[in-house]
Amino acid sequence: MNILILNGSPRPHGNTAALVDVFIDEAQKVGHQISVFQIGNKDIRGCKNCDSCHSTLNGNCVQKDDMQAIYPVMRECEQLVIASPIYYYSLTGQIHCAIERIYAFERLPKLKKRHYFLLRRAVVLHQQFRLIKTQLSDIWVQRI
Ligand SMILES: Cc1cc2nc3c(=O)[nH]c(=O)nc-3n(C[C@H](O)[C@H](O)[C@H](O)COP(=O)(O)O)c2cc1C
Numbered sequence: 001m002n003i004l005i006l007n008g009s010p011r012p013h014g015n016t017a018a019l020v021d022v023f024i025d026e027a028q029k030v031g032h033q034i035s036v037f038q039i040g041n042k043d044i045r046g047c048k049n050c051d052s053c054h055s056t057l058n059g060n061c062v063q064k065d066d067m068q069a070i071y072p073v074m075r076e077c078e079q080l081v082i083a084s085p086i087y088y089y090s091l092t093g094q095i096h097c098a099i100e101r102i103y104a105f106e107r108l109p110k111l112k113k114r115h116y117f118l119l120r121r122a123v124v125l126h127q128q129f130r131l132i133k134t135q136l137s138d139i140w141v142q143r144i
Helices: 015-029 067-076 093-104 126-143
Strands: 002-007 033-038 079-085 113-119
Touching: 002 015, 002 067, 015 033, 015 079, 015 113, 033 067, 067 093, 079 093, 113 126
Parallel strands: 002 033, 002 079, 079 113
Antiparallel strands: none
16 A cells, blocks of 8 residues: 655654654555655645635645645555644644645545544643544545
8 A cells, every 4th residue: 555654743753753663664564655754844834725726727736835745645645644743732733734735636536544643742631632533534524
């Protein structure tokens, strides 16, 4: 399976990266192909809601930032892994921006599975995890 991992931490050797590395090792052992993007310190902006992707650009985003390197891999991915530290009871800003930019697609045509890993220090309540889960599920149900 083609697996795309988005790591929303800005720390290349942080806790999220350590968890992602374990996931990659195990997934490769059973023959999956992995693409991983550490996006926590990349130039990825939020959606501008110009709707060019749906009106004139045939599913392509008008913004020329680091998301452009991810879009072709995203189109081909069969499994999408969102890995993010918890920042102020939510995902990191960069992961949020990347999720907003999925708006350019009507759906991810090959997607079969999705996972998310959320890293925290201490103060996230179960209720908060449920909220984040609902938020991600809704996005995927609506857009992917
Ligand atoms: C700006 C900021 C906000 C944070 N907010 C929370 C939080 O609300 N709850 C929590 O448990 N940890 C919070 N943390 C701690 C991180 O989630 C935790 O250190 C995480 O393991 C960092 O992952 P990383 O090493 O992959 O960057 C916060 C850290 C930062 C820098």
